[in-house]
Amino acid sequence: MRGNPVTLPDNPVEGGVAFPFRAVPELVKFHLSLYIALSAMAGHVLAAGRFSLDSLTLGGLTLLLSCGSAVLNNIQDRVWDQDAERTRDRVLVKHSNMLSRAAVLAALLIFSGLSGLLWIAGGMPFLLGAAALGLYNGLYTPLKKITLWAMVPGILCGMIPPAMGWTAVAQGMSASDVSGLWIVMAALGFWQLPHYLLISLRHPDADAGMPERPGFNTIWSHEEIRWQILIWTGVFSLSMTLFQVKGWIASPGLSLCHMAVAVMLPIAMGVMLVPSGSARRTGICLAMINLSMLVFLGIAVLDRI
Secondary structure (H helix, E strand, C coil): CCCCCCCCCCCCEECCEECCHHHHHHHCCHHHHHHHHHHHHHHHHHHHCCCCHHHHHHHHHHHHHHHHHHHHHHHHHHHHHCCCCCCCCCHHHHCHHHHHHHHHHHHHHHHHHHHHHHHHHCHHHHHHHHHHHHHHHHHHHHHCCCCHHHHHHHHHHHHCHHHHHHHCCHHHHHCCCCHHHHHHHHHHHHHHHHHHHHHHHHCCCCCCCCCCCCCHHHHCCHHHHHHHHHHHHHHHHHHHHHHHHCCCCCCHHHHHHHHHHHHHHHHHHHHHHCCCCCHHHHHHHHHHHHHHHHHHHHHHHHCCC
């Protein structure tokens, strides 16, 4: 007996279109969510004085919550994403019939993250996680369509994860020296400014889907944006230096590496940005500032292993 061959799809199908599982890292913004999880771990080890399984668990729960928040952000932005070159190829723009699956994924991740924080880490990390979710998805995401002041709740949201880690440690709540926590939180806030400006400089049409408000490329020239990037990169580097000066890094080798990054970052950014603001140079600068934050948080954790 002969008949037409049957081909089984590699992925489940919804509405005749295979679900793009390879796009899940994009939906959960995995690279940024990892930074958030690492910053929560940094807050935990700073309060506890050592790395432990609890630190890893706290980081994992924060990762779940951050990934769920990112999926929800993709759902909220799907209409505006189709108007900008940088975002028009995102999965929910190209596959709008995947919206229900994305909503289920967001709900599962957010519920898992928040319930885990409440059950394992305690009430304060849970409340801070819920506050971060509200700031990002409840304020920043809808407000960014109408005003640049939406950056304020966005920045505050990014500063919360270290406090989630810190408050998960009982003695951390009454520690006599909380300078490490405040410096890490401040560094995360200062880091977000050049990070966002570099994206605006690299993608001038990033605000194309938001005609209700001007973008940075509208209110500033490219030269002014480059100088703003250098200024806030310098402030971020100063916060890294203050973290070391206050004695929060004990290992001489890690201390040397940390100081080298803090000193070289603004110099390297200046060399790359002052002569030209080309897309290639801007992309390199974006990679450098992201790598510097990874080194900063990574050293804070590694120093206590």
